[in-house]
Amino acid sequence: MTRQTPSAALPTIICIDIEPDERAPDPERQPEWGGFEALAHQIRTLRSDIADATRSPAHFSWFLRMDPQVAALHRSAGWAATHYRTLLTEFRAAGDEIGIHLHPWRWLPETRSWSADFADANWGRHVVRTGLQAFRDSFGRPCHTVRFGDRWLSGAILREASSLGVRLDLTPEPGVKPEPPGESHHGLMPDYTPTPIWPFQPSKRNPAVPARRGTRRGPWMIPMTTVEHGPALQRAVERLAVSPRAAGGPYTGWIDRVTTEWIGGWAYDSSAPDRALTVVVYDGKTPIGAVLAGEPRADLEAAGFGDGRHGFTLDFGSRLNPRPDHTMSATILGTGEWLQGGLVDLRCEPRLSQTHRTLDLGQAFVGPVLDDVLDDPHGRRHIALPMRSNSAGPTVSQAFRHLMTHQRASSLRLSTPQEAIAALRVQLRGRAPSR
Numbered sequence: 001m002t003r004q005t006p007s008a009a010l011p012t013i014i015c016i017d018i019e020p021d022e023r024a025p026d027p028e029r030q031p032e033w034g035g036f037e038a039l040a041h042q043i044r045t046l047r048s049d050i051a052d053a054t055r056s057p058a059h060f061s062w063f064l065r066m067d068p069q070v071a072a073l074h075r076s077a078g079w080a081a082t083h084y085r086t087l088l089t090e091f092r093a094a095g096d097e098i099g100i101h102l103h104p105w106r107w108l109p110e111t112r113s114w115s116a117d118f119a120d121a122n123w124g125r126h127v128v129r130t131g132l133q134a135f136r137d138s139f140g141r142p143c144h145t146v147r148f149g150d151r152w153l154s155g156a157i158l159r160e161a162s163s164l165g166v167r168l169d170l171t172p173e174p175g176v177k178p179e180p181p182g183e184s185h186h187g188l189m190p191d192y193t194p195t196p197i198w199p200f201q202p203s204k205r206n207p208a209v210p211a212r213r214g215t216r217r218g219p220w221m222i223p224m225t226t227v228e229h230g231p232a233l234q235r236a237v238e239r240l241a242v243s244p245r246a247a248g249g250p251y252t253g254w255i256d257r258v259t260t261e262w263i264g265g266w267a268y269d270s271s272a273p274d275r276a277l278t279v280v281v282y283d284g285k286t287p288i289g290a291v292l293a294g295e296p297r298a299d300l301e302a303a304g305f306g307d308g309r310h311g312f313t314l315d316f317g318s319r320l321n322p323r324p325d326h327t328m329s330a331t332i333l334g335t336g337e338w339l340q341g342g343l344v345d346l347r348c349e350p351r352l353s354q355t356h357r358t359l360d361l362g363q364a365f366v367g368p369v370l371d372d373v374l375d376d377p378h379g380r381r382h383i384a385l386p387m388r389s390n391s392a393g394p395t396v397s398q399a400f401r402h403l404m405t406h407q408r409a410s411s412l413r414l415s416t417p418q419e420a421i422a423a424l425r426v427q428l429r430g431r432a433p434s435r
Contacts, residue, residue: 020073024113115186195208229357
């Protein structure tokens with residue numbers, strides 16, 4: 001792709017949450033963290049290519065789970081820092097930043113299950129103290145950077161974190177409405193619909209909005225990069241659309257099942273049997289999500305469809321339009337081919353519909369959607385993209401390859417949060433936190 005004249009440097013923060021592969025592991029057995037190990041290897045192989053494309057060093061931000069759930073599973077909240085000390089030392093030597101990632105999970109003995117407690121301020125402060133003390137014990141210094149899990153945030157826990165040395169928070173997701181997670185929980189996440197897209201110092205009462213002039217204090221909030229998902233996905237699909245292929249072409253696939261919670265099926269390219277295709281799911285005429293058809297299925301392998309890794313599922317969550325009646329269908333991205341078994345009528349209770357979504361590097365098709373941000377004529381002061389540590393695989397590679405070949409690649413600066421705030425001091429017209 002022909003590069004345009006380089007524009008102003010755009011701080012780009014890649015936030016990697018290091019946590020167990022399962023969200024709610026069985027406490028009777030130690031959980032696996034293999035996803036992180038695979039992703040660490042993948043980032044190691046991508047780092048130099050990213051640096052070449054952006055013409056600057058590539059720095060990542062790693063956020064370690066250090067909270068009561070980890071303490072219950074491993075008998076130490078700082079287990080990951082000890083177990084992966086060699087890897088973390090390598091990251092720090094490469095210029096990366098290490099922070100903490102905190103979830104308010106608490107174990108309920110009566111039901112033998114985990115529940116996310118967003119409501120109990122005392123429990124929240126305990127979670128913060130547990131994590132920050134574990135970090136200090138592990139690294140011999142206070143932790144300056146935090147990401148709270150599932151958008152959990154309140155004035156009480158932010159004040160607690162600030163009193164213990166936290167200077168930067170990368171939790172807010174602008175435009176996202178409060179909604180509960182799918183698992184057991186108590187309380188709701190904050191309302192981020194009024195949150196700005198640029199860094200700010202928060203109001204004492206509501207950390208999702210900026211403080212008034214003259215009252216600004218405490219940590220800097222660095223919002224994640226969100227987009228109005230439906231329109232952004234539609235534009236990305238249209239940019240990649242082609243004329244429908246003649247019948248008998250190499251593409252085929254089916255929608256196997258649609259429930260009120262998810263849609264599943266498979267997609268296959270006979271001209272490239274081991275290639276995983278991207279499937280775009282529609283609610284009526286509106287695209288609501290994209291997913292990589294790369295899940296292993298023994299029935300497909302037995303039927304001769306390559307290695308069988310061509311299945312997909314997409315959880316609806318808050319993607320569905322806020323009405324009871326829906327017509328579901330799916331297409332193979334960029335081919336004009338619709339999956340058979342489509343136009344499935346679905347009826348379910350009206351639910352919260354999110355207009356904005358965070359651009360997660362572990363999600364399929366995030367690269368083309370990110371073009372809406374990179375090509376924004378009004379510009380952004382920074383980009384902040386999260387990903388879970390179990391996201392390793394082709395989806396992550398595709399997302400980074402897309403970034404590296406974008407016409408603005410040379411203006412991207414993969415920065416730590418500290419570096420990003422330092423670069424934005426003039427725009428922010430404020431004082432960035434010192435190291």
